[in-house]
Amino acid sequence: xxxxxxxxGLAIGLGGIGPGIGLGIGVSKAMEAIGRNPExxxxxxxxxxxxxxxxxxxxxYALVVALIIxxxxxx
Amino acid sequence: MVHVSLKxxxxxxxxxxxxxxxxxxxxxxxxxxxxxxxYIRRRASVIPTRLQSLIELPxxxxxxxxxDQGGRHWREILPLIATIFMFILLANWMGILPGVGTIGLxxxxxxxxxxxxxxxxxxxxxxxxxxLALLAFVTFIYFGIKAHGPGxxxxxxxxxxxxxxxxxxxxxxxxxxxxxxxxxSMRLFGNVFAGEVLVLVLLxxxxxxxxxVFGLELLFGAVQALVFAILAMxxxxxxxxxxxxxxxxxxxxPEPASGSH
Numbered sequence: 001x002x003x004x005x006x007x008x009g010l011a012i013g014l015g016g017i018g019p020g021i022g023l024g025i026g027v028s029k030a031m032e033a034i035g036r037n038p039e040x041x042x043x044x045x046x047x048x049x050x051x052x053x054x055x056x057x058x059x060x061y062a063l064v065v066a067l068i069i070x071x072x073x074x075x
Numbered sequence: 076m077v078h079v080s081l082k083x084x085x086x087x088x089x090x091x092x093x094x095x096x097x098x099x100x101x102x103x104x105x106x107x108x109x110x111x112x113x114y115i116r117r118r119a120s121v122i123p124t125r126l127q128s129l130i131e132l133p134x135x136x137x138x139x140x141x142x143d144q145g146g147r148h149w150r151e152i153l154p155l156i157a158t159i160f161m162f163i164l165l166a167n168w169m170g171i172l173p174g175v176g177t178i179g180l181x182x183x184x185x186x187x188x189x190x191x192x193x194x195x196x197x198x199x200x201x202x203x204x205x206x207l208a209l210l211a212f213v214t215f216i217y218f219g220i221k222a223h224g225p226g227x228x229x230x231x232x233x234x235x236x237x238x239x240x241x242x243x244x245x246x247x248x249x250x251x252x253x254x255x256x257x258x259x260s261m262r263l264f265g266n267v268f269a270g271e272v273l274v275l276v277l278l279x280x281x282x283x284x285x286x287x288v289f290g291l292e293l294l295f296g297a298v299q300a301l302v303f304a305i306l307a308m309x310x311x312x313x314x315x316x317x318x319x320x321x322x323x324x325x326x327x328x329p330e331p332a333s334g335s336h
Binding site for chain 2: 042046049050052053054056057060063064067
């Protein structure tokens with residue numbers, strides 16, 4: 001087993017923890033808001049997708065690092 | 076053994092230009108979109124046929140979104156946002172079709188037999204997503220300069236309100252502007268590429284398992300197209316509204332909401 005493989009796995013695995021928690025909080029709050037006031041769905045939709053996308057960006061950075069370790073630095 | 080290629084594989088060369096399999100994928104999507112546009116131009120009627128409704132459906136969706144949330148310049152950015160959305164949507168969904176990514180030539184690479192597919196989903200190539208992200212970047216810079224003037228826009232980015240915090244906020248704002256290109260391109264590339272790898276790995280385990288992720292891939296393809304389009308639109312809105320204008324618009328904002336009751 002190569003150490004670079006382990007490094008790539010750790011990079012995306014540990015990097016996914018934070019965004020996972022963040023996405024969970026964000027989605028649950030949005031669902032709560034829609035549940036309380038179903039009419040707010042239309043106004044919530046774009047800010048909701050934006051927030052989700054920006055939270056997810058952190059995980060994407062971890063993915064980029066993992067890919068660089070796996071394909072560029074490790075090769 | 077699963078073979079994963081991070082970059083698109085070159086198929087043949089036209090003069091000095093290498094034609095890669097993801098370029099063929101993007102070309103196929105372009106041909107489909109142009110064909111749909113020509114069909115709509117020639118055969119559009121007030122009572123839509125099934126095909127016309129199918130083509131109009133994604134456009135109407137983006138149209139409503141950009142009209143409601145696109146700010147003052149929504150008419151100008153609508154063509155770009157709608158094109159980005161439909162291009163990415165079609166490019167992502169094309170990756171699910173059988174034959175894409177599986178039909179190709181067997182090539183020898185370092186003693187290993189490697190399948191080089193003829194068509195690769197366009198968004199699984201970083202060049203494609205980076206190009207789209209740069210397009211979105213140039214667009215929101217253009218609208219920002221158009222709205223505030225070159226000096227005004229530079230000042231809004233580098234010296235944001237409040238004045239006292241601007242030495243701290245200026246660099247952060249600048250980095251956040253520049254990182255939009257990276258996050259936009261990497262988000263789309265990462266999602267589509269990860270989807271491709273997921274399908275490949277499941278294929279290696281057992282072809283039956285692939286069906287379990289097809290629905291997920293359909294959803295992700297649409298969501299990522301939507302996210303890219305919404306972000307491109309929001310960056311333009313953020314660039315064109317200044318802090319003073321924001322206060323005005325928030326006073327008017329409740330009106331359409333109360334009108335809907």
